[in-house]
Amino acid sequence: MNADVDVLIAGAGPTGLLLANELGLAGVRTAVAERLPRRTGQSKALNLQPRTAEVLDCRGWLEPLLDRSLALLPSGHFAGLPLNYGALDTAFPHQVGIPQARVEEFLEDHLAEHGVPVQRGRELTSFQQDADGVTATLLGPDGTESTVQAGYLVGADGGRSTVRRILGVPFPGRDGRIGMAVADVELRPADEAPGEPVEGYETHRRVTQVPGGDEVFAATEAGSDGTGEPWHLPDLSPDPAGLAFLLPLGGGVHRLILGGPEQQGVDRDAPVTADEVRTALVRCPGPPRELRAIRWASRFTDASRQAERYADGRVLLAGDAAHIHAPAGGQGLNLGMQDAFNLGWKLAAVARGRAPTELLATYHTERHPVGARVLANTRAQMALTLPDPDAMAVRDLLADLLTTPEANHHIAAMIAGTDIRYPMPGAPHHPLLGARAPGVQLPSGRAALLTAAPTSAAAAAAKDWGDRVDRLGPLGPAANGDEALLVRPDGHVCWAGRNDDADSLRAALARWFGPIS
Structure with missing residues (x-):
């Protein structure tokens, strides 16, 4: 198949944008298709x-x-x-x-350096795959359809993923049992005359643009709302009246999380009302607060589901398309971005023909258990509230x-x-094998051999993979000067051994970065 792009990513959230940056850094022809015509300026995660x-x-x-x-x-x-x-x-x-919106803005702007387009207002509606690639159909803002030929397709299109649905991958787990809501609200200053709050806003799930865009976060002082109010841990102590807490976002705007009797049994697409917000504000610790306006609001539940497999042929899932869970502990955005960081260099190596397709199987084997553990701990956290x-x-x-x-x-x-420690072949006794190597800088997006012996047998072996592996020194986190570490582009150690152990290093280099010609 004569592909238009090597990789098509559906979804321009943090997961899809970070993945696109990783692929662009590796020189992979990539395109991002996003259903929304423009960034909303909203931030589910903070x-x-x-x-x-x-x-x-x-x-x-x-x-x-x-x-x-x-x-x-x-x-x-x-x-x-x-x-x-x-x-x-x-x-x-x-x-x-x-705010998540600022992360997305930075990542999208950074894509320009790699010439990776974000095609907004183009919704993926169907696709077919065969042994050679994927043919995807995109619906444009004017209602016209177009097709894209891609070597691979990645669904980073959220919890209601179209890619996952068409792929037919089972999404086992359970539906939500607890209804909650989130809203960015303007609170009335003490010296402002009372009046009716502005209730005009759009729910997050259907939003296309928020009036005023991202200025809600403008001119914010770090750690406060501009009046000295600090960020603090949420009070999630069990309360029959329900959960309610505020975080200052700046400019008099606060993030309100609410979950009480009023949020139970309500359709997820139903608007969050001003009365619900007022009731929750009364429950929030601190002085009385009066609502002036709701910037945006959305409902969510503690539904917990995970895709049975993260890859099927030439189609892969990442972020919320692969797993959904309650936003307990602030892990959701991070789990998705770390999916992308694990997948990016592997997909780039396979797409460029430098590594066998079997390398992509390690994406599922490494990230699925991590996702399962997050689902387990978020269920436990919700039970404790x-x-x-x-x-x-x-x-x-x-x-x-x-x-x-x-x-x-x-x-x-x-x-x-x-x-997080991924399973790795090799000496299991080494404390860093499979773990991350803290502090290692890999701006090139390539792997690195950490060794204090640049003329060693290990360093000489790594030179044969010189187009894929850098040599960094000093040794960094290795135990002593006789050791060397091979660090993957995602910062995890995939080989640990002695500087004279060239044979086992060559085996690891071939396994992770492909054979040399």
Whole structure:
């Protein structure tokens, strides 16, 4: 098949855009098709976890994003119970408070450097695949259809993924049992005359444009709403009246999360009413607050589902298209972006003919268990917020356990994503094999051999893969000067051995980066 592009990505959220950047960095012909005609300026997520910060820093992309952030939060939480990020083995022991819209804007703007187009207002409606590629049909804003021939298709098109539905991949799990809502609200200053709130807004699921765009986040002081109000951990203690907490976004705008009797049994596409918001504001800790306007609002549930497989032939799933879960602990955006970081270099290598298609199988085997663990911990977190006496007893016990450094570190590393360790062939005793190599910079998007011995047998072997593997020194996280580490483009160690062990290194190089001609 004479393909128009090597890879077509459906969906221009954080997952699809990060994947497109990874493919563009590797020189892969890529296009992104997005149903919405323009960015909404809305932000479902507001944070980057430490592992996602490492991922972006690995490519040199974190620093410009930090300039757009609202706050650096030194802790995480598990069902509202505090987690100490200061003890984590990372250069970024904090969450980065940043609206999802700003992450998307940065990633899309960065695509211009690689010449990767984001085709907005073009909805993928169908596709067919065969042994040679994928033929996708896109519906344009004027109602006309066009076809795109691609080597591979990636569905990064959200929880109601069209790609997943057409592919027919089972999506087992359970439907939501708890209804909740999120809204960005303007609160009336104490010195402003009372009046009726402005209720004109569009729900997130159907929105095409929010009046005013992204100015809701303009001129925000880091860590406050411009009047000194700090970010804080949400109070998720079980309460029969329901859950309600606020986060300041700047300019008098707050993010309100609400979940009470009023949100149960309501259709997910039903508008969130001003009365619901007012009721929740009364439950929020702190002084009385009056609603002036709702910027946007959306409903969600604690539905928990995961695609049975992340790849089927030449079609792959990533982000919410592969898994949905309650937004507990602030993991959703991060899970999807880390899917993209794992998949990008592998898909690039296969698409460019440098690695066998079998490499793509490791995307599922590595990321599916990570997604399953997030689904499990978010279900546990939601159970701990229920006003049930037994759930409250478990919550009290967990709160006591989390006062011990070991237990707190274990849960903190899980939520932060810094404890991920992929299964790797080789010496299982090495503490870094399969784990991430903190602090390693890979701006080229290529792999790297870490060694303090540039003339060693290992370094000489790596030269044969010189178009795919850089050599970095000093040794960095390796245990001693006799060792070398092979780090994949996603920052995970895929080989650890002695500098004179060229044979096992060659086997690892061929496995992960393809044979040499």
